[in-house]
Amino acid sequence: MILLAEFESPKVEYATISPLLIVVGAAILGVLVEAFVPRAWRYPVQVGVAALGLLIALADTVRVGLALDTLDAGLLARGSLAVENSMVVDGPTVFLWGTLLVMSLISVLLFAERRLEGGLTSFAGQAAALPGTDAEREASTRGIEHTEVFPLLLFAVTGMLLFPASNDLLLMFVALEVLSLPLYLLCGLARRRRLLSQEAAMKYFLLGAFSSAFFLYGVALIYGFAGSFELADIDAAVSASSGANAYLLGGIGLMAVGLLFKVGAAPFHAWTPDVYQGAPTAVTAFMAACTKIAAFGALMRVFYVAFGGASWDWRPLMWVVAILTMVVGSVIAITQTDVKRMLAYSSIAHAGFVLVGFAGVYAGTGDVVGVTSVSSVLFYLAAYGFSTIGAFAIITLVRDAGGETTALSRWAGLGREAPVLAGTFAFFLLAFAGIPLTSGFIGKWAVFAAAWAGGAWPLVVVAVVMSAVAAFFYVRVIVAMFFSDPVDIKPAVAVPSILTTGVITVTALATVALGVVPGPVLDLAQQAGAFVR
């Protein structure tokens, strides 16, 4: 009895973390649906649960965002710690939550597309059946489909929401696994080219497991250094320590490996092209946009909040990684002959550009006017997320008898075959290249400005040169689509349902809007302010 009286149950601020809980709830509901709802009904119910869950969570995020506490500690930060200091809901968290939820909502629409594969989703009918066997053919003819992808997506979103909101390294590790495991599974579920898809899942899983181990080892070392998992305590320990500490430096390095792996930065990028190419394109779109957002959010939180005092130690490292990432992404992309692989390398290059912003000025205090690392990276991620989902959505539509045709040579002459579609794709490519009047330009401008303001102008110059290199391979695709004639067979463009059309329309409009009137979103990113400690 005495023990019971002493036990205090953890205090959970349900109202603050409710968006997260709503998504978990929807995911669990999805599992129940899978168990109890008849097969014929599962698809509509699952789509409804996923979409509604994300929509409600989004609305709730807006409520949370409006209710953020203002701190008056000379910081620009707003928000509060929650769940016994293990989570933190502040301006950047809310912005990231909002972006993630919008992107995953759009991804759900892509997941739900059924017209392209003759009334079935683009996921394997029966993932357990070996490719090319009777079992697989039977599953296909009977029209079986895996509606589990929707709860899997929701679980991944849960992890993504938790990842940048963790104030505790152990919780962050849990979030990392929660977001990764469903993604490993989703990658292996392509209906066509199953071997490629399974290979992608295997590679992603193995390398992902490695990187998680690195991360965990880093966490252990940091615990050894600071005696705590909480970011604020680590920060205090960093400030108090003098001289180089092997535990600290080792911990920073190992955690950086884990986080940089997730954002797809060189030299930890090797998984990206294979996984992007092999995964079902809808999953690739989801991953390319959302994983990056979540991982960069976590990267910023850990490095700015916990290791902010040691920035002299890690900033040179980040410079090197940023340069390497931009160079590797841009240069290798030139040689790619597959559109999905090219976009994968392009996403590596973009990770490099975001890292340029990350290496810039961090506004922890109120005296910095203008764009900061946090606001520029937040804006860039939102801008890049929309265009990348849109671009991958278009890839799902260019098909031949064997499914999607992603070989660049087969895209020749697409501009004549489907001018609107090819024009939209060209527009997304121009956005990636950072041509003005697209969101990509404002994003590039913002990260460059943040980097320059932080004194990293050499990084800006490298980034600018690499942007020009990157423009070359985007232009190559435009040349193929508009200036080349089809080699033998014309590319065929499938007519999608309203779902994919809607995704492409919304993402294209967002790309224009963020390019022409970026003011509101930039202001939102600006108001997100600094991280709460």
Next chain:
Amino acid sequence: MSFPWLSVIAALPLIGAVALALAPRSRRIAAPLALAVSVLALALGLVAALTQFDPGGGFQLTEQHVWIASLGAYYAMGVDGIGLTLVLLTLVLTPIVILASWHDGDEGRWSTNAFFAWILALEGLAVGVFAATDVFLFYVLFEATLVPIYFLIGGFGGARRNYAAVKFLLFSLLGGLLMLASVVGLYVVAADNGGPTYLLSELSQLPMDETTGRWLFLGFFIAFAVKAPMFPVHTWLPDAAQAATPGTSVLLVSILDKIGTFGMIRFCLGLFPEASQWASPVIIVLAVVSVLYGALLAIGQDDMRRLIAYTSVSHFGFIVLGIFVFTSQGGSGSTLYMFNHGMSTAALFLVTGMLIHRHGSARISDYGGVQRSAPVLAGFFLVAGLSSLSLPGLSPFVSEFLVLAGTFRRSEVAAVAAVLGIVLAALYILLMYKRTMNGPVRDSLPATRDLGTRERLALAPLIAVIVVLGFFPQVLLDVIDPAVGATLDVVGVEQPAPDVMVSEGSLP
């Protein structure tokens, strides 16, 4: 609130472009509609210039609205004498190009509508570039002009158009992105000094560290040098001119490349006076090299389009020279040169284009004695050529003279070297004329059909402007001089006193 003249003039062609893109694909509709839109824009431009513009009044026809507050970017338009001259150049040339390119859009990769829509889009964006008084807006429009010209070269040119279009785009993008770095740097400097702003008027007041200013200047200058194009970053121009249709070449060389030299006056001199002076010795050398190198290469060309492209490299050398000697004659001469070079090169590109279209060959060695069968064409060719070599009485003479006079007052060595360019100009133009038009008719060459009414109508206004401005340059100089004077005041270089006093207006 006053009437937003510049926005309307810039928006009109853009709206026309969208209308053309949406209109039914038809050769009958596309060209007349485009012509109507561009003529309307020209009319509006003339009305604005004649009724609303006061030459001595600094920036006028201004508009200013906050665009992106957190970046300090404004939608700000306004022109001084320099900007107005180039806006008018754009407005005058576009209808002429449309008229001369009446059928050029028919054989491209896409419909005729697309051809004229891209031309109109380019016109609108170019007007915006010359009128922007906000660096961010300028940069956005500057880069945006790449898209229409890229599709014009790549979609409607001759053989090797893909190569030329991509080469052009990559050169321009590299230059443009370096400029982006400088634009970002300006933002940081502005944000450190009170608050982010991109307004030209506020940026020019900014206290700037010497080193920073020089680096930022370099970013801008390289972009403009690629655009202009100057030696050694000119190599994209001959390829582009060779592959593009004559109309596209005119738009490219006569209008778009002027953005480079315009930018040097407006942004390099206006924002970085100290750095401009610091860099001027090197730039003067590069400009003189451009003058001579372009001319020498032009002499060696067999392809008429490449030849004209190289003459432009030479002429742009003169323009840059005039800008960076920091004398009032040099500056005014350069600005006038931009206008005159636009006219004379347009005439030259169009008339050779008409010749090439008739025989399907651009090689000088394939021609001979054309004047016997096509005297009118030969006549236009001769006048256009003579204007390019700056014959007195034709407008380019005045501007070239002013540039050289201005250069003499700063650096006699540079001036003497540049004068050689005039001699070489006589050589490349007259040799080309002699080989194609004079002499015996080549046996292999069928008789040349002379210019038709449409073609004469397109060329006549150009020649008229060249002749009129050759005798009355004061019309434009009155507009240009005050603006150049104001720019040079910003640079703050002391004008070297001329040995012989020349009263204002007595220059030819």
